[in-house]
Amino acid sequence: MLENLVKWSRIKSPWVIHFNSGGCNGCDIEILAALMPRLDAERFGVLLQGSPRHSDVLVCTGAVTEQMKDRLIRIYEQTPEPKFVIACGTCAITGAMFESYNTHGGIDKVIPVNAYVPGCPPKPEAILDGVVKLLTSLKEG
Amino acid sequence: MAEVTIPIGPQHPALKEPERFLVTVEGETVVGADIRIGHMHRGIEKLAEHRTYIQNLYLTERICGICSFTHTTNFSQVTEEALGLEVPKRGLYLRTLVNELERIHSHLLWLGVAGHEMGFDTLFMYSWDDREIVQDILENMTGNRVNYAYNAIGGVRRDISDSQAQEVLRGMDAIEERMKYYVNVALNEKTILKRTQGIGVLKTEDAKRLCAVGPLLRASNVKDDVRRDDPYAAYGEIPFDVITADTCDVHGQVVVRALEVVESLKMCRHIIKNLPTGDIRVKAPRKVPPGETISHTEAPRGEDIHYLKSNGTDKPERLKVRAPTLANILSVAHMLKGIYIADIPMVVAGIDPCMACMDRVLIVDKDKETSQMVEMDVLRKFGNEWYEKEAHR
Ligand code: SF4
Numbered sequence: 001m002l003e004n005l006v007k008w009s010r011i012k013s014p015w016v017i018h019f020n021s022g023g024c025n026g027c028d029i030e031i032l033a034a035l036m037p038r039l040d041a042e043r044f045g046v047l048l049q050g051s052p053r054h055s056d057v058l059v060c061t062g063a064v065t066e067q068m069k070d071r072l073i074r075i076y077e078q079t080p081e082p083k084f085v086i087a088c089g090t091c092a093i094t095g096a097m098f099e100s101y102n103t104h105g106g107i108d109k110v111i112p113v114n115a116y117v118p119g120c121p122p123k124p125e126a127i128l129d130g131v132v133k134l135l136t137s138l139k140e141g
Numbered sequence: 142m143a144e145v146t147i148p149i150g151p152q153h154p155a156l157k158e159p160e161r162f163l164v165t166v167e168g169e170t171v172v173g174a175d176i177r178i179g180h181m182h183r184g185i186e187k188l189a190e191h192r193t194y195i196q197n198l199y200l201t202e203r204i205c206g207i208c209s210f211t212h213t214t215n216f217s218q219v220t221e222e223a224l225g226l227e228v229p230k231r232g233l234y235l236r237t238l239v240n241e242l243e244r245i246h247s248h249l250l251w252l253g254v255a256g257h258e259m260g261f262d263t264l265f266m267y268s269w270d271d272r273e274i275v276q277d278i279l280e281n282m283t284g285n286r287v288n289y290a291y292n293a294i295g296g297v298r299r300d301i302s303d304s305q306a307q308e309v310l311r312g313m314d315a316i317e318e319r320m321k322y323y324v325n326v327a328l329n330e331k332t333i334l335k336r337t338q339g340i341g342v343l344k345t346e347d348a349k350r351l352c353a354v355g356p357l358l359r360a361s362n363v364k365d366d367v368r369r370d371d372p373y374a375a376y377g378e379i380p381f382d383v384i385t386a387d388t389c390d391v392h393g394q395v396v397v398r399a400l401e402v403v404e405s406l407k408m409c410r411h412i413i414k415n416l417p418t419g420d421i422r423v424k425a426p427r428k429v430p431p432g433e434t435i436s437h438t439e440a441p442r443g444e445d446i447h448y449l450k451s452n453g454t455d456k457p458e459r460l461k462v463r464a465p466t467l468a469n470i471l472s473v474a475h476m477l478k479g480i481y482i483a484d485i486p487m488v489v490a491g492i493d494p495c496m497a498c499m500d501r502v503l504i505v506d507k508d509k510e511t512s513q514m515v516e517m518d519v520l521r522k523f524g525n526e527w528y529e530k531e532a533h534r
Contacts, residue, residue: 022181024209026209037266037269038273065183066182067182097203098183100183102183121286
């Protein structure tokens, strides 16, 4: 009973934190655009949070630069369980065009990732779709 | 009173992108500020040396997602100059059009972020909603909302149809209507006045001394704009005013940006109405003869410079990019001095920092190592203390 309640509230109010690990900013403005009035992600209970300690979903962009790697890991550690990670954008998935001496080639090289949203940048609709798909998979699993 | 040093960032609720500040405070007043850059360094200049010119167009586009078109314009210009290519008139006009559309979207975006920083979230929602009008136009014209891939070496990739042109005009009308509200808000709204007037003062001579660029410089009452001073693309044929403000503070920056959008709207209309006929593009050879070229453009955030050294092959020998935020970051350190801690986000947001742009430029000299070490030390100490505190709980 209590478990169901927790699960229900988890699905209905995913608080997200957005972390740029070295992308071009394109994805970041699209993530914000997904929260804006036109798509209004808040109707799914999605709320942008400032602190990792208050959030459930980590939306990461960027190819993970050397300097941001440790910070990404620390932010991930600070997020309370259960936590989910979305890698948003092509360069967050594989490193794409930023495959260089200073990048690690994707979020999943550094921390575990639950959902991938491809596109450079993905449209806000796609990002929202990724979040909804993640939530649906929680409901089932 | 004892001085205390507070580290801010790299991940901080007030900052959209990773950046790191070390501010020294006495009570509530900031007495010194130290800025660490380089978190977003991706090695783009090095990557550019391993790609052909055409591939580099897509790479330079991704230097920064917000001002992507300026970077590709710049890169096309240096390459065209090295090749000695003459771009057709229509291509230049279309380039200018997208440049101005990008300025509108970037300034509206900034207005929203600034509103957010001062706790005026309604403005944030409003301006981002209106920004969608420009995004729709851009998507319709170029095929993408953010990284448009519209420039080509020798022109632009897509022509504009009559119905698209009409849509641009309709969009301009809609935004103009909304801009009346924003200009009024920027000039008279109490929240904005209270949070921005007299904050982050950058006097004219300081702005010149610290080499500020773009709206920050114009807000310090210097009439300086690459579009007017050294016209590129079709700017020489399009009438517009360079907006300046004499308040030399963050409020001046808000006003300059709001009025610049109005100017850009007029320019877009002028371009659509006077669009020349003809080709949009000439074919460019793949190999670029050896030489050195430089080009600058006015990005939404200020002057953006590209330098190219070619060596006769189809790949550049060296590409150097100086993005506007790097030029403005010194001014931030200056502007932070003497303000309250609570005003830090406002001043930082004031220059419209674009870290992704700037951070390809990791200064590689012997200082790099020492400055990096300092940062790691501080960070480690901070982390240690944090874990200690956690352990006591
Ligand atoms: S996926 Fe593309 S748009 Fe997104 S951050 Fe990476 S380079 Fe930028």
